[in-house]
Amino acid sequence: MKSDFIGLYYDGNKGSKSEVKVLISKDEVVISNDTIGVIVWPFNKISAHRDNDDKRCFLSYHFGKKSTHLEIVGQEFWKELIAASPEEFNQKKKSPYEGIKKLAVLIFLILLGFGIFYFYALPKIVDRLAINIPYQWEQELGDKLFQQLTKSEKIDSFGSLQLDEFFHDFKKDSFFPAKIFLVNSNLVNAFAMPGGNIVVYSGIIEKMESYPELVSLLFHEYGHVVKRHVFRGMIQSVTTFAFVSLILGDVTALSSVLLEQANSIYNLKFSRAYETESDRFAFQTMKELSIDPQGLIDLFQRLKDIDSSKDSTKVSSIPSFLSTHPGTEERIENVHEWIRKEAYPYRRDSSLEEKFIGIQSHLTH
DSSP states (O other), X not given: OOOOEEEEEXXXXXXXXXXXXXXXXXXXXXXXXXXXXXXXXXXXXXXXXXXXXXXXXXXXXXXXXXXXEEEEESTTHHHHHHHHOHHHHHHHHSOTTHHHHHHHHHXXXXXXXXXXXXXXXXXXXXXXXXXXXXXXXXXXXXXXXXXXXXXXXXXXXXXXXXXXXXXXXXXXXXXXXXXXXXXXXXXXXXXXXXXXXXXXXXXXXXXXXXXXXXXXXXXXXXXXXXXXXXXXXXXXXXXXXXXXXXXXXOHHHHHHHHHHTGGGGTTOOOOHHHHHHHHHHHHHHHXXXXXXXXXXHHHHHHHHHHHHOSOGGGOSOOOGGGSSSSOHHHHHHHHHHHHHXXXXXXXXXXXXXXXXXXXXXXXXX
């Protein structure tokens, strides 16, 4: 280590300046000349300027109300001083804003972690908890929601009976019951409710040209029922509250919040995975029943054409299950791919065709 450097010593109390010799020992700086004698500054008592480098180094030493300073130009003094005690002078070299920067980074990381948890981890946790809620509780919630629905929508009793008979002609026994209700409206829409009720607007049936399309629609919605997508989606919409309620076992409070959010069921947007799963359910069911899978493609294509039509006065909106991701084009391609991989024989069912014609005939009278 270099043994001596030349610097300027400032005595802040006397207002004097003198040239001095500076030595760096193991844990101190020794300053001396013929006038001031020998002065020792312990490393841990020295304040170093944050802009120190080997071109200019400025140190201060305070004792009581007195303060003295040392300035060294060139000579690689600062490099030698850091080498002698890096734990002392590396810290003192840092900007006074370093602490603020660290705090800002910490806050950013906390917010980032919270964002990741809230938008990615928490929905998965809530979804897992929702699946484990007894289905009976979901049915009770669905009944209350349906009661609210009937206050604003007029149910077509005879048309509902026709649709329900059409659906139950080929629906196998299941743990998840379902009941179909028809609403007379130009609205081109259909949606499932928690617990199994499925609401179909006459506007969408009037656009159909074959019974496989109606089968496709009903089993797409029933797929949401079986997979409990509607219930899970509603809970996801009140994620934070749902998480706390489920952890505490307070399903009564959660039920109240969901009922307050009842209107959201009309516009509930399912995830890409939910929609694909429900499409797949409809295709698989049609395969089991030997019903032409082209009905699913025709339904998607017809409603896609309606959506792109400039004549928007005839159609209030497209079905919720077509207005969400994945896009309709992608869903049509999915069905084509399933047909290519799982081609199956299908047959024309005159009984279902007759009932389909009867339903459409009822709507025109």
